[in-house]
Amino acid sequence: MDTVSPPLKVEKAAAFGWAARDPSGILSPFHFSVRATGESDVKIKILYCGVCHTDLHFIRNDWGGSSYPLVPGHEIAGIVTEVGAKARKFQPGDKVGVGCLVGSCGACPSCEASEENYCPKLIRTYNDTFPDGARTYGGYADTIVVDEHFAVRFPENMPLDAGAPLLCAGISVYSPLSYYGLDKAGLRVGVVGLGGLGHVAVKFAKAMGLKVTVISTSVGKKVEAVDRLGADGFILSTNEEQIQAAVGTLDGIIDTVSAMHSVEQLLRLLKARGKLVLVGLPEAPLQVNASSLVEGRKSLVGSLVGGMRETQEMLTSQQSTASQLISS
Ligand SMILES: NC(=O)c1ccc[n+]([C@@H]2O[C@H](COP(=O)([O-])OP(=O)(O)OC[C@H]3O[C@@H](n4cnc5c(N)ncnc54)[C@H](O)[C@@H]3O)[C@@H](O)[C@H]2O)c1
Ligand SMILES: [Zn+2]
Numbered sequence: 001m002d003t004v005s006p007p008l009k010v011e012k013a014a015a016f017g018w019a020a021r022d023p024s025g026i027l028s029p030f031h032f033s034v035r036a037t038g039e040s041d042v043k044i045k046i047l048y049c050g051v052c053h054t055d056l057h058f059i060r061n062d063w064g065g066s067s068y069p070l071v072p073g074h075e076i077a078g079i080v081t082e083v084g085a086k087a088r089k090f091q092p093g094d095k096v097g098v099g100c101l102v103g104s105c106g107a108c109p110s111c112e113a114s115e116e117n118y119c120p121k122l123i124r125t126y127n128d129t130f131p132d133g134a135r136t137y138g139g140y141a142d143t144i145v146v147d148e149h150f151a152v153r154f155p156e157n158m159p160l161d162a163g164a165p166l167l168c169a170g171i172s173v174y175s176p177l178s179y180y181g182l183d184k185a186g187l188r189v190g191v192v193g194l195g196g197l198g199h200v201a202v203k204f205a206k207a208m209g210l211k212v213t214v215i216s217t218s219v220g221k222k223v224e225a226v227d228r229l230g231a232d233g234f235i236l237s238t239n240e241e242q243i244q245a246a247v248g249t250l251d252g253i254i255d256t257v258s259a260m261h262s263v264e265q266l267l268r269l270l271k272a273r274g275k276l277v278l279v280g281l282p283e284a285p286l287q288v289n290a291s292s293l294v295e296g297r298k299s300l301v302g303s304l305v306g307g308m309r310e311t312q313e314m315l316t317s318q319q320s321t322a323s324q325l326i327s328s
């Protein structure tokens with residue numbers, strides 16, 4: 001006699017969050033469901049979530065492509081409440097984080113190198129779609145279910161609230177400093193824009209032993225940059241004298257500016273062979289003269305968040321650095 005297996009009972013769980021319904025910038029309460037915890041999944045009770053400027057870009061549809069309702073948030077910190085039958089990395093009660101990615105193909109060269117962030121099939125934590133058609137919803141919510149590969153472990157001594165911003169702002173500056181060789185003690189690095197990413201960039205750069213110059217349009221940021229974060233110098237980008245005095249002095253620049261600005265001005269500040277790393281994402285194209293790169297063999301490059309291995313490494317191998325980062 002043939003046996004017929006009963007259909008798999010897949011029970012979704014109720015979740016609550018805050019969603020943008022349109023580009024107005026207003027979020028409102030939103031009830032949705034998360035998938036049942038799958039074999040390799042972890043279910044996380046979200047306790048904290050950082051606010052990244054990318055959330056604002058998506059909420060306001062700055063780049064086009066925002067799909068509403070949209071629950072932002074990709075600096076997620078919380079506690080594991082349930083683990084799937086084949087999940088091995090975590091136990092209920094573990095302190096974990098989820099950053100900007102919740103899925104990738106697992107087989108391409110980027111995935112094999114644990115640079116899932118550059119996988120062509122990357123699934124973003126929100127405003128994206130799982131292969132089964134379900135929408136992804138982010139961390140301005142009480143619950144998330146993710147494949148355990150896309151969760152990272154917080155060190156025991158790292159407070160979840162202070163550590164959450166490392167999952168996007170932190171890794172987005174840690175990764176390019178390391179990848180572009182700008183992490184060697186003694187190098188002179190500029191940080192443009194002292195917001196979320198810029199603030200963490202100064203702290204990482206100082207912890208790596210770099211000489212750090214903050215470049216900003218606001219004179220009011222000088223005290224924060226130098227006195228509070230320990231930057232070695234400050235340049236007001238609207239002051240041509242200060243710019244002139246710094247021409248050709250920097251080995252690299254991490255540019256975190258979220259709006260239109262002059263990259264030409266920044267390229268002038270680089271030494272020969274210097275690197276200008278774009279991490280900020282203005283909505284319109286930036287302008288650059290070929291000669292500004294050709295003369296001095298300068299590089300204009302970019303970087304997007306970081307892979308899972310590197311994110312975990314940032315949190316744990318760099319534990320002391322990270323603790324120092326979050327202590328003030
Ligand atoms: N590449 C990545 O992996 C990655 C990751 C996260 C965020 N981002 C992007 O980085 C940018 C910064 O994010 P954030 O969370 O740090 O934002 P933020 O708003 O906290 O900081 C942005 C900084 O840029 C400054 N700024 C704004 N307009 C400026 C202008 N015209 N000239 C000079 N300075 C200006 C602001 O004063 C602020 O200090 C955003 O565009 C965000 O989408 C990129
Ligand atoms: Zn972000």
Ligand SMILES: [Zn+2]
Pocket residue numbers: 104105106107108109110111112116119120121
């Ligand atoms: Zn892949």
